[in-house]
Amino acid sequence: MTRVALQPSANALSQAHLAATVDRPVSIDTLRPLVGEADLAALRLAHPDGLVPVWGTRPGERRQMVSRWLRLAAGDVVVFAGSGRLSRTAVITHVFHSPEAAAHLWGHSPTANGDMQTWEYMFSMTTPIDIDIEYGVMNDAIGRAPGAQVREFTVLPEGESNALVALLESLEAAPHRINSPEEYSELVATPAFEQLEQEVVSLRRAEQGYLRKLLVPGPFGRCSLCRRTFSSEFLVAAHIKRRSQCSAEEKLDFTNIAMLNCRFGCDELFGRGFVGVGPDGAFHISTQLPGGPSSAYVDEYLRGATSEHWSKNPGSRRYYAHHLATDFRVSPGA
Ligand SMILES: [Zn+2]
Structure with a gap:
């Protein structure tokens, strides 16, 4: 099954991270000394051009984010959200833990209770595609309360994940989707x-x-x-x-x-x-x-x-x- 992670990204810090390590993918040379060998090999395989869009989440005051992040795997989908809309989506290519890489890319920052944390629970992804879906439309499609917000990093349960992937597909916005014979030929012809x-x-x-x-x-x-x-x-x-x-x-x-x-x-x-x-x-x-x-x-x-x-x-x-x-x-x- 494909899981969907919702990632709020409207605040200034998230916007800065998006600009720094997603819009401008991180070079694999930067990551080499900061991640384990197995992670490096997986990142290389998934990003043969050596450019890796990366994201990370902090453990959270109660380490509540860790168990959510643990449910993610390559092939799952991340959707960035904020200000009442879903704005981008990408396929997760590798999930890895690296306090060293996170500290290098984004530094540390205090949580609500003053702990200094970094965004060490990381994943890499394909180049995100832009979407524009209001929360209301998503909530309706996946069976959430009409006014439900996206307040923190969340991994949707199976039923909701399936429904959101179906919604993305219906809008031809699914990151995996191939829409035409031309796109298909292009994909299979890629060396x-x-x-x-x-x-x-x-x-x-x-x-x-x-x-x-x-x-x-x-x-x-x-x-x-x-x-x-x-x-x-x-x-x-x-x-x-x-x-x-x-x-x-x-x-x-x-x-x-x-x-x-x-x-x-x-x-x-x-x-x-x-x-x-x-x-x-x-x-x-x-x-x-x-x-x-x-x-x-x-x-x-x-x-x-x-x-x-x-x-x-x-x-x-x-x-x-x-x-x-x-x-x-x-x-x-x-
Ligand atoms: Zn058997």
């Missing part, structure tokens, strides 16, 4: 597109190969979810917590961060949040799972069962909890 794709595919393949070998040393392995045995080619090493949200340390936590999923249903169901693992190890099944064959599959292989991987690997439990809290599909309003 960077192909090169990026190849680099990503080969990096992912190498990572996947290593993880899978670790989890399936022989020719066969067992799916962590449905417990059926498959030839290793039909099994994937799946990150329990989304890979893009893992810290470098978490990515190295091989036995706990990844589990084996079969390609015959389980990988799709867990990856898309229709199945999760609860605090007692039991499978949770989303009420949003469509009926028919997908529901029959879950009834046959998963419903009422407990995750063996969860039971055997106590270190994996925090990742399952994270998946349940952020990716598992709950009904809107539940």
Whole structure:
């Protein structure tokens, strides 16, 4: 799913930041000494021209912004707002934490209770496109109270995110959208597109190969979810917590961060949040799972069962909890 972050940006400080690091993207050379190696590699891949529009949020007086920021990942959408209107939107290309980069780009400033903080919870994005949508139109479209404002950095819940993306698409303002055959031809003809794709595919393949070998040393392995045995080619090493949200340390936590999923249903169901693992190890099944064959599959292989991987690997439990809290599909309003 795509999440949408709303970012108020009308005050003088936000305007200054927009001008300094979004309108004028930051050179990757500036970021190099300030961010970790993995972050640098991700930024390079996403911004092959070496110019990176970046934004950051402060932790906040009660560190309330951190848990919101943690829900974001590459591919999500940011919408800048202020003075009663949504004014710009972009796709988030990488999410990273760097007090050093934030302090270098924007300095520090006191919060309401006098703490000095910097905008260290950062993300990079594509070049924003201009939009002009009144809050009233957004509120109506996403089911918020008519007078609701955008007062602080917020990540919308799934239902509201989907509705806002749909609104942007209906106004042909979605940052991902391709509107004409010409734009499509232009996109696929971009040399960077192909090169990026190849680099990503080969990096992912190498990572996947290593993880899978670790989890399936022989020719066969067992799916962590449905417990059926498959030839290793039909099994994937799946990150329990989304890979893009893992810290470098978490990515190295091989036995706990990844589990084996079969390609015959389980990988799709867990990856898309229709199945999760609860605090007692039991499978949770989303009420949003469509009926028919997908529901029959879950009834046959998963419903009422407990995750063996969860039971055997106590270190994996925090990742399952994270998946349940952020990716598992709950009904809107539940
Ligand atoms: Zn399976």
